[in-house]
Amino acid sequence: xxxxxxxxxxxxxxxLEVLIAMLVLSLGLLGLAGLQMSALRNNQSAxxxxxxxxESYSIVDAMRIAPNxxxxxxxxxxxxxxxxxxxxxxxxxxxxxxxLQDLLGESARGAxxxxxxxxxxxxxxxxxxxxxxxxxxxxxxxxxx
Numbered sequence: 001x002x003x004x005x006x007x008x009x010x011x012x013x014x015x016l017e018v019l020i021a022m023l024v025l026s027l028g029l030l031g032l033a034g035l036q037m038s039a040l041r042n043n044q045s046a047x048x049x050x051x052x053x054x055e056s057y058s059i060v061d062a063m064r065i066a067p068n069x070x071x072x073x074x075x076x077x078x079x080x081x082x083x084x085x086x087x088x089x090x091x092x093x094x095x096x097x098x099x100l101q102d103l104l105g106e107s108a109r110g111a112x113x114x115x116x117x118x119x120x121x122x123x124x125x126x127x128x129x130x131x132x133x134x135x136x137x138x139x140x141x142x143x144x145x
Contacts, residue, residue: 041129048127049139051103055096056121056141059112062092063119063145070114070145079111079124100125117145 063070066088074089083093093112100108100123108125120142127137 044129045127045137048104048125049137052100052123052125052139053141055100055103055110056123056139058099059092059096059110059121060119060141060143060145062096063089063112063114063143067145070117070119073114075112075119076114077110077112079109079122114145119143119145 059075063075066074069075069087069089074087075093077083077093083097084090085094093110097108097110100110104123104125108123110124111122113120113122120140123139123141125137126135128135
């Protein structure tokens with residue numbers, strides 16, 4: 001072989017092949033980043049739902065401590081009302097609403113409604129980070145006292 005023919009042969013990979021490989025790799029990494037963001041959003045939303053369930057059980061436990069206050073309607077509260085302090089039920093509802101706002105955001109609200117020893121606890125908050133399609137999310141728990 002002559003030295004001229006040796007120079008014409010390709011030795012290794014070309015710059016174009018390297019650029020195409022980098023493009024494919026970068027598109028794959030962008031896809032993974034998008035998947036990671038979606039997983040984080042959904043995990044945050046699931047954690048908020050779990051905390052809402054835990055807090056609904058916490059107010060039900062407080063109601064079990066004072067069954068007379070439940071019978072008198074002291075724990076009854078709508079989403080729009082503000083609980084009055086000074087009684088056991090009022091203080092528990094104020095603390096409960098404060099924990100809801102700490103855990104679920106400033107828009108979190110809670111309501112309690114009792115009738116014939118069956119109490120319904122409703123917790124509502126803004127779940128804009130979740131991908132369930134709706135910003136407003138509600139957890140409703142019924143308990144027999």
